[in-house]
Amino acid sequence: MGAWLPVGGTHMKRFFHTIYGRFLIIFIGLLFIPMMISFTLLFTIQLDRIREDVELQLNDQGEILQTLVTSGSFTAEEAVDLVIGDILVSRSYDSIADWRNAGEADYTDKQIGQLEAGQVITGTLTDFRELPYAAFELSGEIYMISPNLNNNQITQFRDTTIYSFLAVALIGSLLILFAISFLTRRLKQISKASRQVYEGNYAVKIQDNGNDEIGDLARQFNQMAEELETNEYLNKELSAVMAHEFKTPVSSMIGFAALLQKEVVPDEKRIEYAAVIEREAKRLAQLSSTLLKLSKFDHKLIHLTKESYLLDEQIRECILMLQPHWETKELELEINLPECTWTGDRELMSQVWINLLKNAVQHSPQYEKLSVKMDISDGEIRVEVSDTGEGIDPQHLERIFERFYQADRTRNASGTGLGLSLVKKIVELHGGQVTVQSSPGNGSTFIIILPDTLIKPESNE
Structure with a gap:
């Protein structure tokens, strides 16, 4: 008892x-x-x-x-x-x-x-x-x-x-x-x-059609499970892609380093091998740096440092920074940037323009035209960066902003596949959106729309 x-x-x-x-x-x-x-x-x-x-x-x-x-x-x-x-x-x-x-x-x-x-x-x-x-x-x-x-x-x-x-x-x-x-x-x-x-x-679903608080909780749970399932898939895919992306430059560096150790290698070959190792090391460093930034964005560890500045001048400075690249291809520039004072994170937005411009220059054929336009209407800023390159197939458009995704890996062996993901994160952090319009053979136009709430100067956060 x-x-x-x-x-x-x-x-x-x-x-x-x-x-x-x-x-x-x-x-x-x-x-x-x-x-x-x-x-x-x-x-x-x-x-x-x-x-x-x-x-x-x-x-x-x-x-x-x-x-x-x-x-x-x-x-x-x-x-x-x-x-x-x-x-x-x-x-x-x-x-x-x-x-x-x-x-x-x-x-x-x-x-x-x-x-x-x-x-x-x-x-x-x-x-x-x-x-x-x-x-x-x-x-x-x-x-x-x-x-x-x-x-x-x-x-x-x-x-x-x-x-x-x-x-x-x-x-x-x-x-x-x-x-x-x-x-x-x-x-x-x-x-x-x-x-x-x-x-x-993560594939579990709750069947509850109630309109009360528990029904809302069930629907939010289903959304959470879907997000977790998507994140699980993306994490697995990201891990596999990262392993491949890091393996390529490391394997290249190991191979050329082994060649440099041979006594019979001519001096000109040594310089060439050393240049390859340097290039791959820089690519690896860039890859790690970009991944670190994206990770900080994911975990909300980066906060905007807003300041009022001339947005049009910032884009012009980024174009000048890339002058050696577009001069090598002898591209014709079409610039239409009206004066625009904007409030945002100057350093982060600079990375947006550099990535988009570098991407446009890279995909533009020799002697073609590169266009950068800005329009201010209906209380929003619209910036378009266009090239006349090979364009993007419709099957790749939806995934163009995914990490490590490259529509044409043979043409972009030097890229990391992270630039557009970084652009999307920064623009969304400012409350804006980025889209792309493209078709095979007609080039691509990347469109950045910044909200009107950030046009007027604001105090730093």
Whole structure:
């Protein structure tokens, strides 16, 4: 027996820590306690009023009986049979002493004196019914009348009140238990799905079409699971691509370093091999630096340092920085940059323009045209960087901003596939958006739209 108590106590404690148990406690508090208070007040106050009314009626009945007998028209027995009917019960005693010795009623010495004086007295029966009574003298005998046990206002009121209370309690209990069961069943679905997500099953879905808070929670959970599933896929793909991207320059550096160790390598070859190692090392450093920045963006470790500056001048400076590249291809530049004072992170936005311009120069054929345009209208800034290169196939457009994604790896062996991802992150961090318009053979146009909320100068954050 002693071994069962702790187990039962533990289960009971665990039960009351569940939502089901807590709802039961709340149900008892919100339903039964107010009902008990209401029942007590109603029963006490209303029952006293009914008892007073019944006592007055009994007193009137007693006075009527005394009047009928005193008038000589009826004997005591005839008068009682005429007045009492089915709703009252009468008993007779030979004397006041016999009535007192019967012990059926509560009374006081004052009431005994009134009874001896021929008056009608009222009080309460001593049995469990506690019904009122009226006692009076008729033809030398003491008569006591009281309500019929099964047919009186007091009993009917008491039974109606108790049955109503029990009915409300029963119906309320069934409804609240149904509601709790329905609620906890939905919560258990979310809990079970959460456990599956914890175990790595991100494809789990909760079927809940409710329009309440739990329905919203279920829908948000499904969105979260979808995001986790997407992130899991992207992380696996990212890990595989990163392994490949880091492996290529490292393998190249190892191979050329091994060639440099050979004594028979001519000097010009040594310089060439060293240049290759340097180029691959720079590419590896750039790859690591860009990945670090993207990681900081993902974890929100980079905050905007806003300042007011000329956006058009910044883009022109970036174009001049890349002058050796576009002069080598002898590109024709078409620049249309109206004066624009803007507030944003100067350093981060500089990386946006350099990446887009470098990408445009790289994909532009020899002697072709490169266009950079800015337009300010409808409270927003629109910057377009266009080239006349080979364009992008429609199948690649949706993935062009993914990390390490390169539509043509043979033409972009020197790239990292991270530039456009970095551009997208920086622009979105400023509340803007970046899109691309392209088709094979017609070049590409990258469009940056910055929101109007950042056009006016703001204080640094």
